[in-house]
Amino acid sequence: MSAPRPQAEGEAAPAAAPPRHSGELGSTQASHRLLAYSDALLSIIATVMILPVAHTKIHPDQTLGESVQQLLLTKIAVYLMTFLIVTVAWAAHVRLFQVIELIDDVLALLNLACMMIITFLPYTFSLMASFPGVPFGIFMFSTCAIVIGLIQAVIVAYGFYHPYLLNRQIQVSENQAFYKHHILQIILRGPVLCFLAAIFSFFFIPMSYVLLGLVIFLPHITRLIIWCKNKTVGPKDDEESHRLEALAFYLNEPLSKERVEAFSDGVYAIVATLLILDICEDNVPDSKEVKDKFHDRLTEALSEYGPNFLAYFASFVTTGLLWFVHHSLFLYITKTTRFMGLLNTFSLAFIGGLPLAYQLTSEFAEKSHNEIEAIQVSCVITFFASIFQFAIWITALFHERETLHPLARYGGKEHAFMFAKLALYPCVSLGAFFLTCLLSKFSTAIFHIVQIVVPFAFLALRILVRISLAIIKSMLSLSRRKNVVLDEEETCLSPAETLS
């Protein structure tokens, strides 16, 4: 959490950083780095399957609409399923390591084994997509899921067998058995469904796919049912609700904010860097061609690739700025509820689609009949990626006392600017989309230049919002003093009050 303060670190580290229980237990370690590494692995695995989608060659004489339909059936489905399933696995991992706070070598190795099998999941999806009628793909996936579940169950068992590894609160709690039961239930829910899917795969395959879909949405469905029940019947009796309250944290805030950030960072980083790979493999001119066609003038040969470079920089800018918006948003978010986590996942799934947008717009840069459609696909991807970020903000505003920092709430200093920042990309992409519908011709070059210019819009926005706020304030200058007092009161609210 802390910004690197080098001097302090150099002095404090020998005493603070390594084994926390060094007195009693030499090999026990803080888990933060293991978690960071797992987040990196999971986010890369979730996103990397966009590459086969992006690399699918589309013949210039084929219309893009048809090709996208063909793609949709197999590769995009693989990408989305991988992304969503890995996110579910990641969420289970987050909850697991909210219960187990310290690790030792055995847990680290078990976790690595778990990661190894998760990284293999994309392959099982590829099999499923290529052979949707053969049970083997589903069977293989289910086996992996069950093995992952078993390893995580072993981790839980190991953790509860060595209670000093557990969360402090659970360590001192009387009903440890209840916690253990609860966390095992969360972890094994998915594998049990997969087990059923594996059985069904041998005589009724569609049922298996329904069960697999259920794995992704089950946590949210159960949450919805509980929410509906509470609304209609009212909360349960006293003893039960007391128990639930004790577990409230695990039910309501399953995602630690730090790990949501780490996972998102991984996705944004891999998306931003995947693009250069394509550039390096496809857009280095062949030395023979340069000799024959361009008479050894390299710059001329490179100018052919101009649109690709423009597309690359535009994509990088878009990814980078969407990260920037995400960063600004989570700076003011103090708690990530499960629903916000879901919205974040959707946003990230579209972010993962950006390499596809790059590929399409750079491929159809010459004015072919697919150019407008390529731009439209880009706009749609950008729009959904940003609108889900906006939705996180709206959701946070609904419970602003619990989920937002005072500065970003209604009336806070940063509220208006935050709103403008989040609204920028949905507006721009929607505008570009409607423009392509109206015009019959639209150049990708202009589209990319618009993408590159957007960051300056951010700086302009800041100035604009300030000016407009100043105008509003000066207009309301009569009631100003009162406002200032209110403002300060809100900013100084103690955390305890904020949460209650």
Place this chain on the structure above:
Amino acid sequence: MSAPRPQAEGEAAPAAAPPRHSGELGSTQASHRLLAYSDALLSIIATVMILPVAHTKIHPDQTLGESVQQLLLTKIAVYLMTFLIVTVAWAAHVRLFQVIELIDDVLALLNLACMMIITFLPYTFSLMASFPGVPFGIFMFSTCAIVIGLIQAVIVAYGFYHPYLLNRQIQVSENQAFYKHHILQIILRGPVLCFLAAIFSFFFIPMSYVLLGLVIFLPHITRLIIWCKNKTVGPKDDEESHRLEALAFYLNEPLSKERVEAFSDGVYAIVATLLILDICEDNVPDSKEVKDKFHDRLTEALSEYGPNFLAYFASFVTTGLLWFVHHSLFLYITKTTRFMGLLNTFSLAFIGGLPLAYQLTSEFAEKSHNEIEAIQVSCVITFFASIFQFAIWITALFHERETLHPLARYGGKEHAFMFAKLALYPCVSLGAFFLTCLLSKFSTAIFHIVQIVVPFAFLALRILVRISLAIIKSMLSLSRRKNVVLDEEETCLSPAETLS
């Protein structure tokens, strides 16, 4: 730094996490997430260029030795240059954000611009490798490097213009101008050399390459010269040495341990996950082939890919365990000196070569004449990756009071086990290498199984080391009490004493 303690976090976050100077400056932010994102971007960019190396097809009738020579000339050179230059850029970035501790929107956007140009560097190297005789590649690279330097100089200027963004120590320091000068010097050293390289590229290209090589090793060469000077002439006069002492931190510990870990994690994570991409693109059988050749029996078709799966799991296990060793090592390292950072870079450069090892061993799985050579390449890569880790440990031991946690020093509880952990991979890979030299035939399958079995060796090691330690202790039981007292004294050393 802290392990996620959810309860505490939920309560403390509203007050602690967001804008640190929220009172005076609404838009100022802690920089930790920006840095984590930059680390992720840089580590991925550094490693991703191994893919073109790994994807180079080698004809089965070609001997591997020749092919590797051909590869060496272009693609491996691109990979290594990218890796080393990106590491230099990363080190400059670390030092920059050790001076500037808080960020605002302008700095975040400037940093993103800087990242964008760094991600473009691999392309310039690809150009250089394809057209070594044409100045344009060098010219393009130099332009990028100069732009990066200028952006970073703007960041420094902006930081010193808004002093509340700076490191606390520099904020209160009297000679801010000296610090500014010093950090600008570090940042602009590379770009100035690149500028010279760009000029030389037009009339004497070899000189340009020498200058580019100098960019990588200049910091280490100057350090060596200073070190030699101090040894021969003795340290400088009083006033100067006082000044240097004030800057001692920036000269001696240029790398914050957190960021070294984050960068290394990124490299390990991308290497572990790049492999599944190849599996998913190359090893999903074609549905038509399955029908014609295997009579719709998918499992039979898949069994052809058995060696690939084995190679995949073996590579993942190797990468994962080398991460595990790195993790264990840095758990006990309290300070990363510049030399340790260099060793870590070398280790990571070889880690980045693991996908190549995977590709070779899985390609030559059938007993071709290249099988043994493929295994030897794997062994060499693994050996160097692990021996450099071992070298970090040795270097740390030389200054153990400053760089190691008491538990890992000579006589510490974890010392012997740490030693065994670090020595395992060099020994195994060296053993395998000599075995391949002795035997005329050696199966990749056996090699991969050995790789997969290694984690159990780690668990066995722990038990073995404990038993042998117990035996030694019981033998020395007479002088035991004295030892225990010494042990405790060392463990309790205060950090101030440790550093002095």
